[in-house]
Amino acid sequence: MEKYFKEHEQHFKNIATHQTPHTLFIGCSDSRVVPNLITNTKPGEMFVVRNIANIIPKYRVSDEFLATTSAIEYALYVLGIKDIIICGHSNCGGCAALYYEDFKFEKTPNVKVWLESIKHLKAQADAIDELNTPAKKLWLIERLNIINSVSNLLTYPGIKEGVKLGKIRIYGWHYIIETGSLFSYDMITKEFELLNEESDYEKVYNEIFAN
Numbered sequence: 001m002e003k004y005f006k007e008h009e010q011h012f013k014n015i016a017t018h019q020t021p022h023t024l025f026i027g028c029s030d031s032r033v034v035p036n037l038i039t040n041t042k043p044g045e046m047f048v049v050r051n052i053a054n055i056i057p058k059y060r061v062s063d064e065f066l067a068t069t070s071a072i073e074y075a076l077y078v079l080g081i082k083d084i085i086i087c088g089h090s091n092c093g094g095c096a097a098l099y100y101e102d103f104k105f106e107k108t109p110n111v112k113v114w115l116e117s118i119k120h121l122k123a124q125a126d127a128i129d130e131l132n133t134p135a136k137k138l139w140l141i142e143r144l145n146i147i148n149s150v151s152n153l154l155t156y157p158g159i160k161e162g163v164k165l166g167k168i169r170i171y172g173w174h175y176i177i178e179t180g181s182l183f184s185y186d187m188i189t190k191e192f193e194l195l196n197e198e199s200d201y202e203k204v205y206n207e208i209f210a211n
């Protein structure tokens with residue numbers, strides 16, 4: 001109230017009665033991932049959905065309580081947002097939990113069920129002989145998880161067609177906490193490309209993939 005609010009008082013008055021966010025940001029609940037900090041945006045600019053491991057389930061209509069699906073529905077079909085960021089990150093605890101033994105989920109049975117939807121990504125990583133350390137496997141799983149969420153987002157009504165027509169834009173980001181680096185997934189080349197080339201990501205990358 002004494003500092004930030006007073007500095008941006010007029011902005012808050014402008015957005016007090018309505019919201020017109022230009023971007024849907026779907027990220028992990030991890031406390032180290034701060035959407036507005038990563039994107040340098042102000043309140044009112046992004047509609048944010050966060051959950052464990054930034055997972056987007058395939059679209060379905062159900063009598064269950066579907067928090068993530070409902071929030072994405074609202075962003076797309078009520079707010080009419082056309083730009084969507086799916087942001088995964090380094091050292092993701094949700095992705096790492098795919099290797100947990102069952103006893104570690106004794107107090108978090110719902111988390112175990114939630115992660116079942118990306119369990120197949122562990123099998124993909126384990127099948128690659130070159131990934132011979134946990135850090136290498138986790139790095140790949142984090143990226144496969146982003147790609148999987150992009151694919152699942154395309155099952156939402158009208159999204160695939162919107163992307164084909166260029167009316168909807170989807171960005172898959174891999175955020176490296178240690179360096180602030182951002183890699184963006186190119187759906188054509190199927191590669192992650194570094195966005196902020198000045199960042200010192202090579203140090204972290206080389207530590208993970210050192211022979």
